[in-house]
Amino acid sequence: MFCPTSAPVYAALRRGKPCAFEFPARISPHIALCRLPSEASGEGGSVQVRTSPYSLARSIGPAQSALPANSPRFYARLRCATPWQALCLGNSGAHWPLAFLRQVHFVHSVRFKKSEVIVQKYPDRCLFLVSGECAMYCRFCTRKRKFQQPFIITQKDIDEGLHYIHQHRELRDVLISGGDPFMLDDDALEYILHGIKTAEHIRMIRIGTRTPGVLPERITAKLVKMLKKYHPLYINIHFNHPDEITPATCRALKRLADAGIVLGSQTVLLKGINDDPEVMRELMWKLLENRVRPYYIFQCDLVYGTEHFRTPLCKAREIIQALRGWSSGMANPHLVIDLPGGGGKVPVSVDYLQKSENGKLFYRNYCGEEYIYPDVTEK
Numbered sequence: 001m002f003c004p005t006s007a008p009v010y011a012a013l014r015r016g017k018p019c020a021f022e023f024p025a026r027i028s029p030h031i032a033l034c035r036l037p038s039e040a041s042g043e044g045g046s047v048q049v050r051t052s053p054y055s056l057a058r059s060i061g062p063a064q065s066a067l068p069a070n071s072p073r074f075y076a077r078l079r080c081a082t083p084w085q086a087l088c089l090g091n092s093g094a095h096w097p098l099a100f101l102r103q104v105h106f107v108h109s110v111r112f113k114k115s116e117v118i119v120q121k122y123p124d125r126c127l128f129l130v131s132g133e134c135a136m137y138c139r140f141c142t143r144k145r146k147f148q149q150p151f152i153i154t155q156k157d158i159d160e161g162l163h164y165i166h167q168h169r170e171l172r173d174v175l176i177s178g179g180d181p182f183m184l185d186d187d188a189l190e191y192i193l194h195g196i197k198t199a200e201h202i203r204m205i206r207i208g209t210r211t212p213g214v215l216p217e218r219i220t221a222k223l224v225k226m227l228k229k230y231h232p233l234y235i236n237i238h239f240n241h242p243d244e245i246t247p248a249t250c251r252a253l254k255r256l257a258d259a260g261i262v263l264g265s266q267t268v269l270l271k272g273i274n275d276d277p278e279v280m281r282e283l284m285w286k287l288l289e290n291r292v293r294p295y296y297i298f299q300c301d302l303v304y305g306t307e308h309f310r311t312p313l314c315k316a317r318e319i320i321q322a323l324r325g326w327s328s329g330m331a332n333p334h335l336v337i338d339l340p341g342g343g344g345k346v347p348v349s350v351d352y353l354q355k356s357e358n359g360k361l362f363y364r365n366y367c368g369e370e371y372i373y374p375d376v377t378e379k
Contacts, residue, residue, distance in 0.1 A: 111342050117153060117161040121344055124172045128161050129153065130192050131178030135215040140268055140309050142301045142338065151179065162195040165202065175206045182211040182218050186226050193230045206234045208266075212252040213237065213244045219252035224259045236264045236295060241274050242282040250290055257291040264295035267333070269319070271300075275311045277322030284323065284331040294333035299348070302340050313337075313348065321350045325366025 112121045120126040132151030165171060174196050181189060196205055211218040227233060235256060239245065257263055265287050267274065274280055284294045297320070300310045320335045336345045354362040354370065361373040 115160050115164055116157045118164050120168075120171075121342060124170055126165065126168075126171055126174055128165070128174050128176050128192075128196075129178055130158060130161075130176055130181050130189075131183050133183045134178070134180045135183060135211055135218070138210075138268075140270065140300055140303055140306045142303055153178075158192060158195075162192070165196055166199045169201045171199075171201060172203045173206065174202055175208060177208040180209050180211060181207050182209045182215075182223075186223050189223075190226050193227075197230050204232045204234060205230060206236060208236050208238070210238045212256070213239055213249050216246070216248040216252035219255050221255070224255050224261075227256075227261060228259045231260060232262070234262045234264065236266055237292060238267070239265050239283060239287065239292075240267050240270060242279065242286045245283075245286045245290065253290040253292060263290075263292040265292050265333070266296040266298060267294070268298045268300055269311055269316050270309045271311045273309075275315055275319070277319050280319050281323060281327055281331070284327060284333070288328070288331055294331060296345075297333050297335045299335070299337045301338055317348060317350055320348075321366070324350065 112119045114120050114126070117129040118126055119129070130153060132153050165174060176192065176196075181192075184192075193205065196202055237253075253263065267280075267283065269275055274283065280297070287294055297316070299313060299316055300306055316335055320332070323332050335348045337348060338345050352363050352365070354364055356362070356375070359375050359377050361375050363371050363373055365371060
């Protein structure tokens with residue numbers, strides 16, 4: 001059984017005092033984002049932020065808001081600022097009414113929810129939601145329904161989550177997420193890591209974050225020194241475009257990698273932002289140069305207000321095909337779809353097998369050339 005500790009390092013969290021990391025000011029949801037380019041034309045102009053019964057949390061970190069309008073990175077702001085057009089479903093979105101999308105996420109939550117902060121969809125691992133805040137709120141976030149109202153996680157919720165992890169010995173892997181776990185201060189985060197680590201059946205801990213890309217100053221020497229105590233520790237970082245990997249981000253990634261933390265990445269395929277083989281190839285190489293192993297490319301989820309971001313699945317397969325063979329295998333992440341209704345992640349692959357005849361398999365390689373592979377016939 002998990003027993004909350006009274007050690008001084010966790011005292012502030014146990015007293016219920018605020019534990020969020022204090023970061024530079026972000027653009028408020030209520031401030032109009034002048035100079036934001038029109039998504040339809042790609043030209044400069046202003047976009048009015050309107051209120052709506054379906055309004056969602058919006059926030060842009062200092063790294064994004066400071067970018068000049070003539071920089072390609074300026075378009076990264078399209079991912080987090082919500083103009084009124086994004087509250088429409090679009091043409092094909094008519095087939096996915098708002099009520100259906102809400103039901104999909106609700107059924108998913110109820111089906112696998114074990115406590116206020118634990119979701120267990122798979123047999124040997126669970127998701128632990130520890131933070132209700134992000135450094136930047138992404139318009140395509142699959143959990144953005146949680147941010148329509150203040151998403152508050154209490155000390156009681158955290159302790160109940162740790163108790164669940166200790167009680168369920170089938171678990172081997174805990175993914176710490178939120179919100180963004182690195183929006184907690186170091187003491188609060190260590191309270192959680194220590195609580196997980198004391199469960200002897202847990203063999204590894206993962207953390208999902210965006211802070212190295214959107215708030216790199218959060219990756220301090222003090223934070224990294226604390227993280228080093230909880231190996232094996234894996235950190236998956238969300239990157240969508242090569243221009244997000246700035247010099248400050250490179251320094252943050254170096255600090256984490258030098259501490260022996262294994263770094264991976266996940267990317268969401270977004271129409272007009274990274275649905276281009278050259279853009280995606282450059283992103284994968286920049287990640288590898290910074291000791292981040294590309295892990296997932298996600299097809300954009302069925303999330304309300306993101307129809308204009310979704311790409312056809314054939315486009316996603318085309319990008320994966322453009323990576324395979326033309327770049328190192330280490331630069332080839334898994335293309336996956338997260339099935340609606342809690343079906344889980346399923347891989348989408350390019351089929352290089354053309355046909356099978358008389359014990360011979362006919363394959364096409366990355367150049368489009370055909371080769372025959374003799375199969376083994378079982379006697």
